[in-house]
Amino acid sequence: MNLKTLAQELNLSFSTVSKALRDSHEISSITKNRVIAKANELNYQVNPLASSFRKQKTKTIALIIPEIVNDFFGPVINGIESIAQEKGYHVLVYLTHECMQKEIAIFKLLQSGRVDGIMLSLSERTSDTTHLKELNERGVPLILFDRISDQLDVSTVTTDNFAGGITATEHLIERGCKRIAFLGISKTLSVSTGRMNGYLEALKRNSMERRDNRIICCDGDDWENKKLIRNLLKSKDRPDGIFASVETLAISTYEVCAELGLNIPNDLKVIAFSNSYLAALLNPSLTAIRQPAYEMGREAAATLVNLVEKRVCPCHHQKTEIKSKLIVRNST
């Protein structure tokens, strides 16, 4: 079934049918409805490449994330996909594997019009955002979510890292912790610095001393991170509470505690930002600050579609923050 046979079936000219399918103002709505009804009846599919070429719209959005084997990005993709399906968009997925060069290469691929817009969560090692600026200046709408950069003025969707950091730290204080350590994943990423600033704010509000040797940046591999945690837990004045900025660092802490014979929660209380349903099944179950990952995905996609479809001005930068939630379990 092509456009020509569709026109023959309708006894209309090729050009009329083509214009009707493109919703041209030259064609009456009665004719348009007739054409659409017949196209549906005969299962005629508009060639998306031809039609995209004409309109320069691809109905495709790109999602660029650091990794996928992760408790956070799974539900994010679910949220994005639910909006994409509602609005008729296709979703391309790219992984940077926490590598800035890969992130730049993906942006270069996308410069040439393959997608209508991009949702990005920055790689851990992205120190320069020139590639984002270049693309944005070419008029391709860009949304940053979760891991954002302050160097760039675009719409963002995040969780309340600062407030969540305060909640996590004050929960440990309420449970009697006097020496609380913070495990971050990066010195620059907003998800890490925001949570750390919340931690520092909570210490200040509760007149507790800040000690720089209790603020650990775990940006190495698993082996290196565990070594840092081991040193922390073997130190003379070892912490009695740990606030891990991400779940994997809480798991590393569990492993180091098992190794050193430390009991959680008696010797050490642990809390982490986490979305995993398995957090509840760890031994002991892990107290968590739960990010609304699914809602963040939906919000990021909805914001991007609004930009793509020009329902909002590109100069309008929306900063959406979605609330996290404390879930108390046995590790505290």
Next chain:
Amino acid sequence: MNLKTLAQELNLSFSTVSKALRDSHEISSITKNRVIAKANELNYQVNPLASSFRKQKTKTIALIIPEIVNDFFGPVINGIESIAQEKGYHVLVYLTHECMQKEIAIFKLLQSGRVDGIMLSLSERTSDTTHLKELNERGVPLILFDRISDQLDVSTVTTDNFAGGITATEHLIERGCKRIAFLGISKTLSVSTGRMNGYLEALKRNSMERRDNRIICCDGDDWENKKLIRNLLKSKDRPDGIFASVETLAISTYEVCAELGLNIPNDLKVIAFSNSYLAALLNPSLTAIRQPAYEMGREAAATLVNLVEKRVCPCHHQKTEIKSKLIVRNST
């Protein structure tokens, strides 16, 4: 930078540059190399829509999976993406949420030439594969992986469900289990029936009786599945070993055991197909048959790209089976 300015820079005609970039046989390789070098130097990007329209190739492949918040499909996507990046393909991701109607709708969307090929893992509820046949007859290459259908003659990539089922069951027998139950997820899906057939084969080889009330099909929601497991574990002749076809059913079993005061592994031994790194952190840690999810993703993508690029004949249906591995932990 467009094609016209590129031609001016090279002092060549528009048509020569255009043909050179399309790798036309009319242009000498010396000229082609000159054009490509200059295009790279000037950061000239071919418009993919224009170029795809011409060649009717999109350099895009679709991945259709039942769900993403899952320990299996995460590493699968990682594997697919690694091949896509090597071969210069883009990956569209679609979720069926285990719904056949959604699967059909996605196939309808893809009929019209948006992608060069499709990788599919069937939804739990797909009872009819007409939509797959229709698309395949239109000449769009299709690969089934993990959850395949015997009704369709296409290339497949699976793990050794039958052999893994035997290994799992014989491991429970070696550990002294006399009354082993099997928890499946579907009466028709190959991943469930293959593992069940392995279970039955192991019982036969070890002269153990098959009891139909120990073969449970958990295809409901979490609440319904737990009810089935609870009934099984409260029965007079309750099993002393459970082989769960997927990790989530092992977790439900853990929860029901906690509720009923049954100790794993003393009262009940548990083994499951699982890829999650958290299986090791459960209490007790879960003995698993580990599927090579990443390798399956790579193999599925590589097989599809070979079909798309016509390096193999579409009539050649390759059935790839990748070996699983027993990882013994404390639950047995």
